[in-house]
Amino acid sequence: MTQLTPTTAPPPLPATAETIERTVAATRRRRGVAGWFRGDGPHILVFLLPLLFSFILFSWKPIVDAAVMAFQHTNLIAPAEWVGWENFATVLSDPLLGKAVVNTLWFAALALLLGYPIPLVVAVLMSEVRRARGLYSALAYLPVIVPPVVGALLWKFFYDASPNGVFNTIAAWFGAGPFPWLQDQATAMPSIVLFATWSAAGGTIIIYLAALVGVAPELYDAAEVDGAGVWRKVWHVTIPQLRGVLLITFILQIIGTAQVFLEPFLLTAGGPANSTTTVLMLIYKYAFQNSLGGDYGAATALSLMLAVVLAIFSAIYFRLTRSWSTS
Amino acid sequence: MSGVIGADAPAEPQAAPAQRRERPQAEDRGILSVADWRRGRVRLTTRLTHLILLLSLVVVGLGPILWLAKSAVTPTQDTLRQPLALWPNGIDWANLAEAWTRVEIDKYFLNTVIIALGVWLVQVVVATTAGYALSVLRPRYGKIIVGLVLATLFVPSIVLLVPLYLTIVQPPLLGQSLINTFWAVWLPAGANAFNVLLVMRFFDSLPREVFEAARMDGAGPYRLFWSIVVPMSRPIIGVVSVFAVIAAWKDFLWPMLVLKDPAMQPLSVRLPQLQQFIELDVFLAALAIATVIPIALFLVFQRLFLNGASLGGAVKG
Numbered sequence: 001m002t003q004l005t006p007t008t009a010p011p012p013l014p015a016t017a018e019t020i021e022r023t024v025a026a027t028r029r030r031r032g033v034a035g036w037f038r039g040d041g042p043h044i045l046v047f048l049l050p051l052l053f054s055f056i057l058f059s060w061k062p063i064v065d066a067a068v069m070a071f072q073h074t075n076l077i078a079p080a081e082w083v084g085w086e087n088f089a090t091v092l093s094d095p096l097l098g099k100a101v102v103n104t105l106w107f108a109a110l111a112l113l114l115g116y117p118i119p120l121v122v123a124v125l126m127s128e129v130r131r132a133r134g135l136y137s138a139l140a141y142l143p144v145i146v147p148p149v150v151g152a153l154l155w156k157f158f159y160d161a162s163p164n165g166v167f168n169t170i171a172a173w174f175g176a177g178p179f180p181w182l183q184d185q186a187t188a189m190p191s192i193v194l195f196a197t198w199s200a201a202g203g204t205i206i207i208y209l210a211a212l213v214g215v216a217p218e219l220y221d222a223a224e225v226d227g228a229g230v231w232r233k234v235w236h237v238t239i240p241q242l243r244g245v246l247l248i249t250f251i252l253q254i255i256g257t258a259q260v261f262l263e264p265f266l267l268t269a270g271g272p273a274n275s276t277t278t279v280l281m282l283i284y285k286y287a288f289q290n291s292l293g294g295d296y297g298a299a300t301a302l303s304l305m306l307a308v309v310l311a312i313f314s315a316i317y318f319r320l321t322r323s324w325s326t327s
Numbered sequence: 328m329s330g331v332i333g334a335d336a337p338a339e340p341q342a343a344p345a346q347r348r349e350r351p352q353a354e355d356r357g358i359l360s361v362a363d364w365r366r367g368r369v370r371l372t373t374r375l376t377h378l379i380l381l382l383s384l385v386v387v388g389l390g391p392i393l394w395l396a397k398s399a400v401t402p403t404q405d406t407l408r409q410p411l412a413l414w415p416n417g418i419d420w421a422n423l424a425e426a427w428t429r430v431e432i433d434k435y436f437l438n439t440v441i442i443a444l445g446v447w448l449v450q451v452v453v454a455t456t457a458g459y460a461l462s463v464l465r466p467r468y469g470k471i472i473v474g475l476v477l478a479t480l481f482v483p484s485i486v487l488l489v490p491l492y493l494t495i496v497q498p499p500l501l502g503q504s505l506i507n508t509f510w511a512v513w514l515p516a517g518a519n520a521f522n523v524l525l526v527m528r529f530f531d532s533l534p535r536e537v538f539e540a541a542r543m544d545g546a547g548p549y550r551l552f553w554s555i556v557v558p559m560s561r562p563i564i565g566v567v568s569v570f571a572v573i574a575a576w577k578d579f580l581w582p583m584l585v586l587k588d589p590a591m592q593p594l595s596v597r598l599p600q601l602q603q604f605i606e607l608d609v610f611l612a613a614l615a616i617a618t619v620i621p622i623a624l625f626l627v628f629q630r631l632f633l634n635g636a637s638l639g640g641a642v643k644g
Contacts, residue, residue, distance in 0.1 A: 043548040044466045051457035051472070054449070054517030057499070058491060059479045065490035076496060125380050128357050128373060137633050138625075139384040142392060145625040145632075147577045149595040150614045153602060154395055157611075166394070166410045198387065206633055217356050224360055230369065233358050259485050262579055266599055280485055287489050288584065296489050303485045310483055 070301040075293050087301035091286075097302075099274055100282045103189065107278060108257040110193040115253065119201045120246070123208035124238060137209060141202035148199055152266040155195045156182070159267070182268050185275040192263045192276055200256075204249055211245040212238070247321050255310055279306055392618065399423060399615035403608040422612035430605050432594070432613050439576060439593035439617075445513035446575035447568055453517040454567055455560065458526030459552050463538060473527070479520045488580075491515060495585050511585035516575070522567050529563040530556065569628050576621055 070087055072080040091097060126136050143151065158166040159181035171177030181191045219237050228236065239246075261280040264270055270277035279302065287299035363369045398406045402419045409415055426432045457476075461469045495511045496504050505511040533556070541555050557564075576595070583596045594617040602610055625632055 040464055040548055041466070044460050044464045047456045047460035047464065047548070047552070048466075048472070049456075050453040050517065051460070051476070051523065054453050054514065055476060055479070057494065057518075058515040059487070059518040059520075060475065061499075062487045062490035062494055063479070063482055065493070066486045069490060069493075074493070076493070122380065122384075124358070125376060128359055129377055129380075134629070134633070136381065136384060138629055139381075139388040141632060142388045142622075142625070145573070145621045146392065146618055147595055147621060149577075149579050149598055150395075150617050151391075153598060153614060154391060157607075158391070164408060164410065169411050198391075202388070210634075212357070220356065220358060220360065224362075230359065230363065238358055255483065259483060283485060283488065284580075287492070294489075296493065299489045300486075303483075303488065307483045307486045311481075 066300050070304050072297055074296045087297040090298050091302045100277050100279045104278045106189055111257045115197040119204035123205045127212040140205045143199050144202040148262050151199050156267050159191055185272050188268050188276050192267050196263050211242050215241040251314055251317055258310055395615050399612040403606055422608045426609045426612040432616055435594045435597045442512050442593050443572045443575040445509055446516040447571040449513050449517040450519055450522055450571040451567055454522040454526040457523045458530045459556055462527045462530035476520045476523050492584055506585055507588045507591055512582050526563055533559055569631055
């Protein structure tokens with residue numbers, strides 16, 4: 001009732017659509033609490049109820065909880081107890097942490113090396129396919145559809161280290177191997193990344209394909225007028241035109257690989273000799289594989305630290321690349 | 328309005344030239360120009376590259392799946408000794424039946440279906456009602472809620488893992504743990520910001536005149552939702568549905584944490600454990616069974632996936 005602002009009072013104009021709208025808006029604003037009940041107010045809340053219920057309980061509250069729990073000892077039996085930075089100290093003094101961080105970085109580096117260029121090259125080649133392009137994309141996307149658990153268990157069998165293993169049989173055709181794949185500290189992580197790339201590349205290819213279709217043909221025409229051959233067109237037109245998408249897939253891949261769990265969990269369970277234990281596996285271990293009961297505080301502390309590192313990384317990255325990203 | 332066009336509607340403006348370019352005549356061009364295509368050497372190289380690409384995609388993309396299909400009906404000894412041979416000692420159809428009945432894959436399959444359907448229902452209800460309230464009814468405080476929903480996209484999911492687990496163990500108000508109930512998987516699935524944004528974008532693109540006309544004719548907010556907005560939003564509900572079912576089918580870590588009772592577990596959680604005590608051929612048959620539904624969904628809704636992924640990318644961007 002306090003919102004009788006004279007500025008919005010409708011001037012005596014002919015009733016154009018605009019003035020009517022303004023009048024309606026003004027009356028609506030003036031209606032206040034009683035009007036809210038008479039109008040759509042309560043009904044809107046009814047429709048918002050599912051959203052509020054699920055987001056408050058399963059998104060917003062857990063996010064707040066995470067920030068709180070990192071500074072508490074919680075074991076679900078005794079009431080939670082404030083412990084300051086102790087959880088962080090526990091995590092940071094864990095000898096496994098350094099190993100897990102290095103492993104995760106190694107995973108990320110390998111995933112970039114393999115998983116970043118392959119979809120780009122495939123998508124660029126695919127964008128020139130004139131007939132049955134749908135077949136190409138369907139084939140490329142198939143591995144994304146295979147449930148990751150099935151994929152991992154299947155590849156675990158493919159990675160059988162004996163000479164009769166599937167991959168070793170294929171390697172033998174070319175006179176190579178047998179390789180130890182998952183059994184050896186040196187090859188375990190690359191093997192996991194190979195599987196991860198197989199199962200995820202299709203999604204990235206589809207994203208790149210969509211972006212490639214959006215490249216204006218005039219740019220190629222112009223490049224040709226300037227005498228550019230095929231390779232120079234790819235290098236000077238296609239890739240620069242994709243840079244917006246490339247920047248985003250880069251950061252998404254980093255954020256994704258930082259949270260890798262299923263692949264090492266199912267393929268190697270972190271072994272051999274912790275050579276594939278990632279940060280998320282460590283979080284899982286703190287919370288759910290602890291014989292003394294879950295150390296939820298340490299697990300949340302570590303996940304918060306990882307989230308903060310990722311946020312800082314993304315912020316720096318976007319700051320650095322802002323100048324040369326699209327618009 | 329066909330499903331696919333409808334699904335494209337809320338995508339980035341970037342997609343617009345894409346559609347324009349799909350249509351027109353022969354001078355529709357990519358990196359290679361018409362002149363390039365006329366040059367014999369370029370054409371030959373391109374054709375050859377595409378052939379190699381196709382073959383590699385068949386081997387890499389389809390190969391493992393075909394191998395799985397083959398091995399599902401191959402005796403264990405053959406798979407172990409000659410993994411790449413085609414049935415050196417005949418086909419063993421019994422694997423599939425044994426996996427389905429004796430290993431009780433039927434039970435876990437049913438669990439997976441129940442989980443997927445529940446997740447689907449929760450996600451569709453949350454996304455459509457929220458999209459309707461925020462994009463069509465537009466309360467004044469709507470922007471705050473949209474902002475809070477958007478903000479959750481920037482929180483990595485691992486931060487939620489432990490607190491969400493504890494929420495399920497000790498849910499507020501309920502006083503009873505949800506562990507080992509399907510609710511533990513169904514309910515948290517609703518808090519999907521991506522779905523809400525997708526549906527909101529679609530609702531924003533619907534013509535508002537239709538809503539106003541329905542209002543003039545005396546339709547209340549519920550009638551407007553059920554008789555006008557829901558039927559009009561079938562394409563986007565389709566997109567949300569397919570992705571909800573596929574995601575639920577794939578999910579592993581969360582159901583593993585909250586469904587400890589093997590009788591409740593879906594295939595994804597059960598399969599790694601089954602591996603330890605069933606024979607290889609039956610195990611591979613079980614893996615094949617677990618893959619059938621997602622592949623079938625993909626084949627039926629292929630265009631949705633192959634356009635939908637780009638739509639997802641557009642939203643993420």
